[in-house]
Amino acid sequence: MRRFVYPLFLWFICIEAVCVWAQEQLGGEHAPQVPYVPTPHAVVEEMLRLAKVTPDDVLYDLGCGDGRIVIAAAQRFGARGVGVDINPQRISEAQANAQQAGVTDRVQFLQQDLFATDLHAATVVTLYLLPTVNLQLRSILLEQLKPGSRVVSHEFHMDDWRPDRTVRVGDHKIYLWVIPAQVAGDWVSPQPCPPDLQPCTLHLTQQFQQVGGVLRIEGREIPLMNVALSGDRFRFVVLPRERLWLTFSAQVDGDTMTGYVEIEEATTTYRQPWVARRQHSSV
Numbered sequence: 001m002r003r004f005v006y007p008l009f010l011w012f013i014c015i016e017a018v019c020v021w022a023q024e025q026l027g028g029e030h031a032p033q034v035p036y037v038p039t040p041h042a043v044v045e046e047m048l049r050l051a052k053v054t055p056d057d058v059l060y061d062l063g064c065g066d067g068r069i070v071i072a073a074a075q076r077f078g079a080r081g082v083g084v085d086i087n088p089q090r091i092s093e094a095q096a097n098a099q100q101a102g103v104t105d106r107v108q109f110l111q112q113d114l115f116a117t118d119l120h121a122a123t124v125v126t127l128y129l130l131p132t133v134n135l136q137l138r139s140i141l142l143e144q145l146k147p148g149s150r151v152v153s154h155e156f157h158m159d160d161w162r163p164d165r166t167v168r169v170g171d172h173k174i175y176l177w178v179i180p181a182q183v184a185g186d187w188v189s190p191q192p193c194p195p196d197l198q199p200c201t202l203h204l205t206q207q208f209q210q211v212g213g214v215l216r217i218e219g220r221e222i223p224l225m226n227v228a229l230s231g232d233r234f235r236f237v238v239l240p241r242e243r244l245w246l247t248f249s250a251q252v253d254g255d256t257m258t259g260y261v262e263i264e265e266a267t268t269t270y271r272q273p274w275v276a277r278r279q280h281s282s283v
């Protein structure tokens with residue numbers, strides 16, 4: 001075990017030391033926080049596959065180096081892309097590479113600090129940075145990206161924000177996160193809950209994409225089961241009594257959930273539309 005852990009630990013220390021040195025040498029907040037190490041092409045391909053990049057996507061690579069991820073997204077998957085790098089030499093290389101690949105109509109490269117980059121237009125963000133930088137970026141990604149947007153990081157994770165998927169390519173690790181909709185709070189359905197049409201409310205707690213909670217019917221609290229939140233798609237199962245299954249599936253849009261509930265009782269199954277609205281406390 002030590003054989004693997006010590007070299008890895010030393011590698012992290014060296015990378016951090018190089019960053020500190022580079023920051024001191026170049027001075028100030030605009031110095032690169034991360035040294036330039038390009039992602040191998042096979043790993044780039046897998047990152048884009050994992051994010052399921054399509055021509056509808058706008059991909060941002062934060063710290064884009066020679067632009068290979070943005071260029072591959074445009075060339076191989078038809079996406080549009082923006083690469084951001086603090087180092088002017090990297091930006092010149094990226095622009096020359098885009099020209100050579102014939103994708104200058106779909107990509108642009110900006111020389112700027114990744115922390116000063118507005119990410120609201122991005123549907124996919126790729127990273128090959130450092131654990132500390134990923135952590136600094138985490139709240140920005142969760143705040144600026146729309147639910148369902150994907151974040152893919154080569155090699156480094158996001159601490160207690162667990163990835164939705166992890167893939168290995170040789171010695172390289174790739175992590176995928178899907179930006180979750182914000183669902184925490186109390187939700188009230190204007191129409192009563194099936195099958196007995198009792199008024200019901202939904203109480204949800206959330207940490208990133210992990211959601212738990214209860215459905216309150218007639219003063220009873222029924223725990224939610226099989227809860228799944230992926231982007232804006234939300235699903236859970238409730239068993240109000242024996243042999244009665246209610247499966248709720250909804251799309252979350254701000255303070256409204258719209259979908260349906262599937263009711264399975266004994267041998268019959270049927271569906272009913274379902275809508276819920278988040279209550280805002282007046283306190």
Ligand SMILES: C[S@@+](CC[C@H](N)C(=O)[O-])C[C@H]1O[C@@H](n2cnc3c(N)ncnc32)[C@H](O)[C@@H]1O
Nearest residue numbers: 032033034037038039063065085086113114128
């Ligand atoms: C490990 S390389 C990754 C390059 C590319 N994304 C890839 O995967 O091939 C990190 C890149 O981040 C850039 N960088 C470091 N600090 C930055 C900052 N504060 N803002 C923008 N780019 C930065 C470096 O210049 C370098 O090109």
